[in-house]
Amino acid sequence: MGSVAVRRFVGPRSSDGTAAQARSSWVIKAAGAVLWREADGDVEIAVVHRLRYDDWSLPKGKLDRGETIPACAVREILEETGYSCVLGRFLRQVSYAVGGDAKTVDYFAAEAVSGSFVANDEVDSLRWLPVDEAAALLTYAPDREVLAEFGRLPADLLLVLLVRHAKAGKRSEWDDDDDLRPLSGSGWKQAEALQSLLPLWAPTRVHSAPRVRCVDTVRGVAEDLSVEMVEEARLSEEGYWPDPDAGLVRLLEIAAQEGRAVVSSQGGVIPSVVQTLAELGGLRIDEVPCKKGSVWVLAFTRPFGTWSTSDSPSRWPTLVSAHYLASALPRP
Template identity: 55%
Template structure:
């Protein structure tokens, strides 16, 4: 068997029905099976971008991504294959039969599980139904590369992105819209604002400054910073918040501990926050007046594309 590792992406595509969430199950005439939308990554494509593209090609629907569900691995003729699945909410569109899918059914999750042809798809669907479909997503972004602080002689607030940071910001400009952002916030540092300025321009939105998300202000009043993060989530929508490396690990660790969420890091390891990385944080409303509660956390260490196939 070849040592090439094939990467693919898919989703549980869902919409609001009269009796709750409905999920899409696709019939593929080539295999005569019922499956979740999925397909291989194109060259130069990120995993989230492939998931959204495959949804559009197979179902005709434009979707916005939510939390990562599962990574399914299995052997194929060209080598070991992995498929990353996301929750994906319908935004617009309509199904028309095509070469890949000749029928699409919208079903309650329990009915969909009975129709799906593969145990792996049923496992993905079970992960989707383990939490409510309609969660609030916060995209917490570490600013892109801006050179070394010691090499900058001016006001550190005005330290701009480096050429590699500009490339990272360009990749974020492509990646973040896949999650349907509708608000853009940043710590008032030039490098933070520049990281998300292109996204804001594309969305026709301002970049709102968040003083408590700077390292200095956050650690002057950590509780106020944590409360501010939860207030941003409580406002709804899908906010993007760009902050600094001295803030993000503590914020993520706090909301994870508060919600009882195990982070995708080894025990004892520091919460990662590479420059240009994204934490996809999924919240639901807590009972009573407890405020939003984190229920899932996914870390994207880079917005840059990965090879669609790599050698083991």
Template identity: 55%
Template sequence: MNEIVVPEIRAAGAVLWRWDSSGKPEVAVVHRPRYDDWTLPKGKQDPGETIPATAAREVREETGFVPVLGRSLGRVRYPVTTMDGRSGQKVVDYYSARVAGGQFVPNDEVDALRWLGPEQAAVLLSRNTDRTVLDAFTALPPDTTTLLLVRHAKAGKRDKWEGDDDLRPLSKNGVKQAAALRELLPLFGPDRVYSAPRVRCTQTVEGLAEDLGVPIREEPVLSEEGYWPHPSDGVGRLLEIAAEGGTPVVCSQGGVIPHVVEHLARSSGAATPALAARKGSLWVLSFTTAGGGAPVLAAADYLASPLPREVTDQS
């Protein structure tokens, strides 16, 4: 009899971390009574949910803590057997996630949580795949600066727009993408918003700015016309924004974003996935600062679309 194979099961989780009393990072390891194992918080994706949203929700549900997502820690795969005996493969995406409040309360899925230094956590974890994720977490300092680089959502076609191209607005699908970004971007803890001075760019992030109660600061050197005469000025401005700390959101255009990411990656040696910038897409750029110097790109993760029905690519 042929074995029945189910489609892959998508899931997401995080290395949830905080500073201990001595200023060193510690991570959360949870115990699941159903499996009697110690693991990183994670869980299956719900229908209509993006992978980052799954990671944030599962961390909240299993630990009681509110996470702020950061860089991707990669993807692991392993075989599973469903309750009815069918074979499948589980695919789990992980993020670094800083604690932003909350409290652990034992629940049906998780009956114990321990805060441990990464070395102690690696010993306690039951799965080697979790140790691999923890290794990715410790490869960089935990407190990297996140800059969220967004390409504007879909706009009406240029050849059908008779007015000034700077004023070309979002299309109906673009409005949907902007609404999805309004839900996605807060998972990463943004605190201010910048945009190229194009209506389609500002419309993409105006909902987020409204929710945060902050203005949209226009950045002419991050528009296509402003960037290409002097690309170094645009890259420099992006680094200035990152150097201010916090988690800025920057909305730019498709003719700028791949070049900026390539330049930053080449300068620092950071690995990146294929350099793309689909409309409505997001680059999660993680920067480190050594000795108070200029920010250096340490990681770059690409999310092809904020809409859950579309493929999400990550490094």
């Protein structure tokens, strides 16, 4: 397997910006997951034994060139465990040194949906265990910390993929109705990347603010799913700001519906929605970036029983995890 490493100079620099010392280090990027499945009303975790290291760990591996971190997690799960999976919430990033280089591993929750284990060159054994037993078997403390984060919340959460529309050129250079401003060439590339990335979370519904640039950003996802896109006027800038509470409630309604949702909106809406939902849920987010073509992976608790907006807010879906993906494009 290939890997992606980012070279960064760690020595001082001269006045022209070049490295004054040749010493540099590599950051090795990797991804993995807590792979889970339901078992008799509870949850079991897959723990793998690596023959080369004689250790028990969570499945993970290095990025291939031209691969995104979420795609790497899904591929490595399949290669090491034999299971196809669907990604859930982001758990945490682990950092450590390998030789003289730094390595980071991004971990997601991931539900096993099909497959079976067959011993391979990397993994000679796999055990499905309850969370506590899996934690006791894991060799390394960072893996146990990742598993503890997984166990902090229910495995089966509601999920919304909140997308800012892709690049659409400058508003000042568009003479027609701004609602009709189309994606630029780079925007279409971002839309194609989202068409590959978003299915890793297995959405079943696609919603969009009624703007051409918002609709076209996720049109490919809707076509691949063979579903009609649902127009969401409350989640456009003009529809949201006259009544932000109504916009927030609408997003919660979308989250609570059956199946996961993709929602395409605008930069004037997304930061307010994410920050407000985080504050309501007691979730600390220091900043809410929102680049064009970016994605917020939002996970919510499931309301008990049938839920409606007439219920007490204490029974509404609560935001418990928010992870920002700045780009759907792979690293060069």
